[in-house]
Amino acid sequence: MKKTWWKILASVLVVYTAIAGLLLGVPRLAILNETIRNLYFHVPMWFAMIVLFSISVFYSIKSLSTKSEIDDIKAVESVNAGIIFGLLGLVTGAIWAKYTWGQFWSFDPKQNFAAISVLLYFAYLILRNAIDEEQKRAKISAIYNIFAFPMMVVLLFVLPRLKDSLHPGNGGNPGFNSYDLDSRMRMVFYPACLGWILIGYWVYTIRFRIRSIENKQQHN
Amino acid sequence: MKKILFSLILMMATLQLFAQDNGVEMADTLRNNGKIYVVVICIVIILLGLLAYLFSIDKRLKKIEKESNTGK
Numbered sequence: 001m002k003k004t005w006w007k008i009l010a011s012v013l014v015v016y017t018a019i020a021g022l023l024l025g026v027p028r029l030a031i032l033n034e035t036i037r038n039l040y041f042h043v044p045m046w047f048a049m050i051v052l053f054s055i056s057v058f059y060s061i062k063s064l065s066t067k068s069e070i071d072d073i074k075a076v077e078s079v080n081a082g083i084i085f086g087l088l089g090l091v092t093g094a095i096w097a098k099y100t101w102g103q104f105w106s107f108d109p110k111q112n113f114a115a116i117s118v119l120l121y122f123a124y125l126i127l128r129n130a131i132d133e134e135q136k137r138a139k140i141s142a143i144y145n146i147f148a149f150p151m152m153v154v155l156l157f158v159l160p161r162l163k164d165s166l167h168p169g170n171g172g173n174p175g176f177n178s179y180d181l182d183s184r185m186r187m188v189f190y191p192a193c194l195g196w197i198l199i200g201y202w203v204y205t206i207r208f209r210i211r212s213i214e215n216k217q218q219h220n
Numbered sequence: 221m222k223k224i225l226f227s228l229i230l231m232m233a234t235l236q237l238f239a240q241d242n243g244v245e246m247a248d249t250l251r252n253n254g255k256i257y258v259v260v261i262c263i264v265i266i267l268l269g270l271l272a273y274l275f276s277i278d279k280r281l282k283k284i285e286k287e288s289n290t291g292k
Contacts, residue, residue: 007278011271018263022256028244202274209281213288 007202013195017041020188027182031100038096039185040192045089046114046156047193048200052082053121055204057149060142072138073211075145076128079121081204085196086118101166110160110167117152124148 021040029036056078063071093111094104105111127144131137160167247256 004278007275011268014271015264015267018267019260022260022263028246030244033245034247199274202278206274206277206281209285213284216288 010198017192042092044196049085060145077207109163113155
C-alpha cells in the first residue's frame, strides 16, 4: 500500500461525501430533520475506528508468534490512530444527541458502552507505557489487546441491542435499518465509510512510518 | 436594484410555501436561496486543506525515509 492511488481515492470519497451528504435528498423524518445527514459523518468515524482496531489485533496476534518489533509497533500505532476516530465519534455523537435526544449525554447504553470501549484502548496505551522492558511490553500488551478487541465488539454490537436504547437499530434490529431503507442515503453512506476508513488507514501508516524511523535512530 | 430586491423577497416568500411538503421542517429555504452552498464550500475547503496537509506530511516522510535508508 505504498502507492498513492488509494490516498487520492480516499480524498475524493471524503470530499464527495461532504458535498453529496449536504446537498442530496434525504428522507423527511420528524425530530431528526436535517440532522439525519450526520449519518454520513458520525457513523463512518466508528467504522474507521473498528477497522483500525482490527488491524491492531491482527498485528498483536502476529507479534506473539513472530516476536517481531515491527508487528508490535503496527499494533500500537493503529490503536493510536483508531482512538482519534473513536473520540471524534463520541464528540459528534454527543452533539447530535443534544439536538435530537435533548442532552449531550443521556446515558444511552450505546453511548456508555462506546465510551467504555474507548477507555479500554486508553488502558492499552497506559499499560504499554507502564512496562519498560521491550519484549515483555510487546507480549503483555498483545495479550491485553486480544482480550480488549472482542470486549469492544461485544460492547458496541451486542450489549446495546439487549437493552432499550435511543440509538437506531437497537432492541433487536440490526444496524441502521430504519435509515438504510432509503437508497439515496446509501449512495453517500457507503462511499463515506470507505473514504473515512481509508483516511484512518492512511493516518495509521504515517504514524507507523514515523515510529519506525524513530526506532531506527534509537537503535543506532 | 430595488426592483430586484423586491422580486427576490417575493420569491423567498413563495419558496417557503413550496417547502412545506409533509409538515416536517427541513432546511429547504436555505438550500433554495443558495446559502447551503456557502457551508458546503467551507467544509470542502477545510477538507481539501487537511487532505493537502496529509499529502505534504506523507511527502516529507518519504524524503526522511529515503535519507535514513541511505544514511546507514
